[in-house]
Amino acid sequence: MNQQRTLVGGSGQPPVGLATSAGHLLQLLRSSAEGYSRSALLEITGMARSTLYERLDALFAAGLVYESIPLRSQRGRPPRALRFDDRKKLVLGIEIGHTHAGIHLLSLGRKILASTRLPIDIKQPQEIVISNVIADALRLLDGEQPVGAGVGLPAPVDPLHRLGLERTVLAHWDLQRLQEVMEAKLDCPVLLENDARSMAVGEVLDPLESIVAVKVSTGVGSGIIVRGALVRGAHGAAGDIGHVRIPEAAGRRCRCGRDGCLAAVASGRALLADPRFAHYGTLRQLTDGYGSDPVLRAAVAEAGRVLGRTLAATVGTLNPGRIAVGGLVGVLPEFLSACRQQILSDAFEPSLVDLEIVPADSRTATAIGLCKLVEESLYAPERIEQLLAQRAG
Ligand SMILES: [Zn+2]
Structure with missing residues (x-):
């Protein structure tokens, strides 16, 4: 049910009482650009110190959290803030239009680093359109590895059921296949979303x-x-x-x-x-x-x-x-x-x-929206729990 409604950018408030798992702890850290000190995390979450430190250790080991340099000087030893590690993480935002595709390389912090645009014809078979898009995306990446990619499509997109393409401009496309091919070629998770919806998220x-x-x-x-x-x-x-x-x-x-x-x-x-x-x-x-x-x-x-x-x-x-x-x-x-x-x-x-x-x-709105959606999906608490369990197992 949750997947039908995606929170955009979190609630703006730390999810007090929810930050008991490592996944929710990361969600809390992602909600603040400045990050939190260990003592602030203990206070906000009400967790036992040993449990909090154990969860943080797992997040550190997975490269998801880092300690930032203190922003303000204080008497004595200033507390170091723990932040979500979005450094050097790249996301592809791909807008598929009827006649053009826009491909953007973004930092996870939603800064557009490079863009390219190529003519396409959406009426062509998806294999032809997508192989051209992927070739340009790989050129833009220039050997770098993205953490994820978001693709905005000019048709209703249902992430759960993949229904509703009949009578749309993508009636001859197979979105399941599209996602599989792109994930294989780009070697990262790929999220599909309607283009106007992605634009709304970016706005x-x-x-x-x-x-x-x-x-x-x-x-x-x-x-x-x-x-x-x-x-x-x-x-x-x-x-x-x-x-x-x-x-x-x-x-x-x-x-x-x-x-x-x-x-x-x-x-x-x-x-x-x-x-x-x-x-x-x-x-x-x-x-x-x-x-x-x-x-x-x-x-x-x-x-x-x-x-x-x-x-x-x-x-x-x-x-x-x-x-x-x-x-x-x-x-x-x-x-x-x-x-x-x-x-x-x-x-x-x-x-x-x-x-x-x-x-x-x-x-920029669609690319930034896709970047936000990719982040929400990649770092969702349940996905982080799975990732950490795999690493531990
Ligand atoms: Zn009509």
Whole structure:
């Protein structure tokens, strides 16, 4: 059940009373950038000194904890802080889009160290797409070994059941196989997640905030976080708003095969399919050229307005504190402005109090979100317990 809801960045408070296992002790240490002294850990956890030291020894031996230099000088011998050892640990964040893949190398501390971008065609067999992505990822790693990799995909992703790919852009992909191949080639655990959901995790500033992140590129999707908990839904399709039927799209054929989906009017694919804008050829050329094309600017604004109508329902349902709109189309000023106006006009006032509607940090949010998710997964208390048991056994 726990895997349906992932805490993002912890609760912000030390989990007093839970830090009895080595795994929970590490979780406590991960929650603080400054770390804790031994005496602070004894006080917070209420553990017996001998038990605490035994658990810490196991974490030291596994390279998960280190003693940092004291930050402040004190009279006498200053206490050394124990910190989660995130040094020299690398994570790959891979964003698979419809026409491009972004590959990022990050430190576990979520700093982007290097990035590359390659053209792909998601309609091709996954073996072809992924072998190109892996080749570029290995080039970026340049012989370094990552501790884990996160892959953001433009489709519902259910980490438990792997259901729901029918009628999506990844209908011909096999995510189980994708994960196995990537783990073998990259020689590290690989986590798969929906791209907009990864972006939402990357947009979180306060561990307990409620946000909706919307990605509008070729397609449309959203990621939802409620008081720090990532919402995946029963089968991983939470936030998949692109295929909600709306009156404005009546009679318009969507990629999914149905008529009248939101994505059939408010998406990069819909704009490119419009005969007036077909000459742009690619979405990037369209977004690059839109500033000097008033007809296109009006169409972009209309797409933003239509998305705003759907998001007003989301606002009424979830009462988020912030909506971050990203993606190649989502960050266009006319799109965001029309989207914001429509939300403010349609949603009920109590759900609009203090609501921020802002551009997402499209360049980095998904990669940072994937890095956070990889860390949460790799260093989850139960996984640490398993690791330490294997080392002891
Ligand atoms: Zn559809």
